[in-house]
Amino acid sequence: MQRRSLPLSALRAFEAAARLGSFKAAAEELAVTPTAVSHQIRALEAQVGLVLFERQVRKVLLTETGAQLYPVLRDGFDAFAATLARLTQQRTRAQVGISATNAFTVKWLVPRMADFRQRHPGIDLQLQASDEVVDLRSSAVDIAVRYGRGPYPGLVTEPLFTDRFAPVANPRLGIASPQDLARVPWIRFDWRRPHPENPTWERWFARARRRPPAQAGQLRFSDEGHAIQAAVAGHGIALVSLALVAEELRAGHLVQPFGPVIEGHTYHLAMHADRSPSAAVQAVAQWLRMQAVGG
Template sequence: MQRRSLPLSALRAFEAAARLGSFKAAALELAVTPTAVSHQIRGLEAATGLALFDRQVRKVSLTDAGMQLYPVLRDGFDTFEATLARLIQQRTRAQVSISATNAFTVKWLVPRMADFRRQHPDIDLQLQASDDLVDLRSTTVDIAIRYGRGPYPGLATKPLFTDRFAPVANPRLGVASPEDLARVPLIRFDWKRPQPDNPTWERWFAVAGRSQPQQASQLRFSDEGHAIQAAVAGHGIALVSLALIKDELEAGHLVQPFGPAIDGHTYHLATYAGRLPSAAVQAVADWLCAQAAREGREPM
């Protein structure tokens, strides 16, 4: 018998009758009449040429063929039931999507995922890493992490913390003072939205009251995360976010040999003002605020 011609309704009727030991009990479970169950099983026996039940006046019992078929069907239907239940549970689990920049997602959010799962095992997070702004009104994104000064029209926002930038380098480079900037490459990255108050090397030299070494070589990246990795690898000294390199500083992969540290922009938690946050979205928002406060940075 080929798969496309399997009599699924008859097989289901047979499995129920074999499991319950009664056509009447099978009919109750399947919400049909005992006659319908008997008809389905007779059709299955006719299609296979096998006698599956010994029929007596007040009871039925499985034949040898029936005893071989029953456990296969029982296990199969049990697997169907368990798999479908799991899929339905997954579908009904709360899901919250967060949009953030590539660097913030990789260096700040991802290292904290274990803590989130421990506190909220019933919520699934979807992280969307992109340096492009998403329109919270027309996408499925629930929370966006905005980086800037604001304001953000149409969004409900809450400041998380203000970023700080400082020169950092692999300790193997032996960078100890600003004079060393003349002998090591300056690692740069491109800001997606150029602004005069972006924390760039030019601004750092102005705040430090120093002239930028003309002979210093440079290494430029399109992404801050790549600039951080280049600094960890010892390719130069980078001016990057101290919030994003906390783990590297604590592990000794990077050091901040001198100052000053300069202000960056502020990370804001943003949701669409025209949509009331669900309980799951609010739980994620509260967790993000708690994580920011735990770092010793008080919200503005």
């Protein structure tokens, strides 16, 4: 039997009658007459050429064929009901979309998700990680975390915190002073937009008033998150955001053996200027502010 020819109303009547053991009870559940249920089931039996019920005076019993069909329909209708209920619940729950860079999403936002769920159990976050700038006017994103110095036309922005960079390494490397930079690879990552104030090794050496030693080698990545993971794995020393490695520093997977610390750019909280934020969006924005103050 092809899907398009399935008698859905008759199958629903059969499932209700089989579950309740009565055409009358099935009719009450389906808000039709017992005669209508009986006609639908007879039409189904005629279509498949099989008897599905044994009709008795006060009840109906499934035949062997009906007993094979019933659990399939029961489980199918239960699955339909559960899926529709879940979709309805998702539609009624508040959803807030946040756009941020890959590294910020993975290293700063994700570790804080447990705190968010505890504080706002009725709000679902949709994290959109991308190093491409997302247009808030044509997407489902409600809040963007922008990294840079601005300006950001068409957006209402406020600073969350200014980034700070320092050399970090796996403690197993035994790095204790800048002199050790001559014996371990320097880990670099590429900035998407060249800027004289990007935190680079060259800028760090200028701040430290030191001449760069002969390198033992270097590793270069296109993504800061990958550079961080390379440092955690002990492949060298990386100049990365202290905000993004806060968890690794607390856990002892990385150490900051020496300074100086240099400033990076600023993380900004951004929302569309022409879109009035909902209560849920305002709650998420306030949570981001609180997290930024906490480090």
